[in-house]
Amino acid sequence: MNALYDIHDPEYKRIKYEIFEKDSFKCQSCGMGAPVVTLQLIRIQDTLQNDKWLDTAFLSTSCKICEKKKSGADEKNMQNVFMSIDELEERLQQLKMLINWRKGMLNIRKQQLNKIIIYWEHKIAGFETSNAQKKYLAAYISKYSCDEIQSAMDMAIDKFIKYDDDGNLDQSSILTAFSKIPEICQTKTEIINAHESDGLQRIHNQLKQTINGFFDPNRASQWLNYARSWEVPIDDLFKMASSVKSWTEFSIQVDKMVEKQKYILSRGRADHTFTII
Numbered sequence: 398m399n400a401l402y403d404i405h406d407p408e409y410k411r412i413k414y415e416i417f418e419k420d421s422f423k424c425q426s427c428g429m430g431a432p433v434v435t436l437q438l439i440r441i442q443d444t445l446q447n448d449k450w451l452d453t454a455f456l457s458t459s460c461k462i463c464e465k466k467k468s469g470a471d472e473k474n475m476q477n478v479f480m481s482i483d484e485l486e487e488r489l490q491q492l493k494m495l496i497n498w499r500k501g502m503l504n505i506r507k508q509q510l511n512k513i514i515i516y517w518e519h520k521i522a523g524f525e526t527s528n529a530q531k532k533y534l535a536a537y538i539s540k541y542s543c544d545e546i547q548s549a550m551d552m553a554i555d556k557f558i559k560y561d562d563d564g565n566l567d568q569s570s571i572l573t574a575f576s577k578i579p580e581i582c583q584t585k586t587e588i589i590n591a592h593e594s595d596g597l598q599r600i601h602n603q604l605k606q607t608i609n610g611f612f613d614p615n616r617a618s619q620w621l622n623y624a625r626s627w628e629v630p631i632d633d634l635f636k637m638a639s640s641v642k643s644w645t646e647f648s649i650q651v652d653k654m655v656e657k658q659k660y661i662l663s664r665g666r667a668d669h670t671f672t673i674i
């Protein structure tokens with residue numbers, strides 16, 4: 398598959414940024430990221446009869462090497478390809494995007510870290526989070542959401558905080574509770590993951606029953622995972638799976654649900670917009 402669009406088109410740049418950001422600036426085939434490889438947008442679905450090239454529901458991130466491999470070029474040929482001016486420009490553009498994205502991520506993480514530190518200090522009056530403890534929490538910001546960490550904090554407090562006979566907070570139990578936060582996050586994530594795969598299985602089985610004619614189980618899974626990556630609620634997907642009659646209708650419905658969800662998410666994220674170069 399070739400690059401889709403004129404790289405100088407601002408609309409193309411905007412969409413490219415959106416998809417690269419969703420994929421964390423990594424090729425979805427080999428996992429290599431910018432700026433080590435040059436990334437490009439590819440279409441992942443070509444079953445729908447629409448001519449909207451830039452329909453984001455069907456776009457993904459790939460690197461040029463993987464795309465060339467798919468199109469059958471051999472390794473030896475690929476090494477001898479000189480970069481064109483367009484490709485150099487493209488790489489520069491991607492580098493700028495990447496720097497911008499990382500800056501944005503860093504700011505968000507700082508804000509999130511502050512939020513959970515304030516939460517903890519508010520819960521345990523008089524507790525002052527040390528720099529070492531801040532670092533300890535910072536390591537989990539990229540792994541878990543603020544909500545997950547905060548609810549783990551609540552659980553840690555319920556379970557591990559102790560009082561002495563005079564009713565004073567046992568200082569060492571505070572540290573124990575603090576140290577248990579990541580473990581609780583991890584356990585909760587495992588439970589949620591199990592629930593997630595149960596839910597998807599249920600939807601999958603439902604689809605197999607309701608859809609007449611053509612049904613591709615692997616692609617159905619891909620589409621459902623795709624919808625879930627945009628946080629389309631499991632219940633909504635199940636309802637949809639119970640009502641669609643055909644594969645085409647299923648694909649259109651998933652697309653619609655993702656578009657709706659993107660709109661909802663974009664409103665939620667409006668407080669930290671990225672500048673597109």
Ligand SMILES: [Zn+2]
Pocket residue numbers: 424425426427428429459460461462463464
């Ligand atoms: Zn790749």
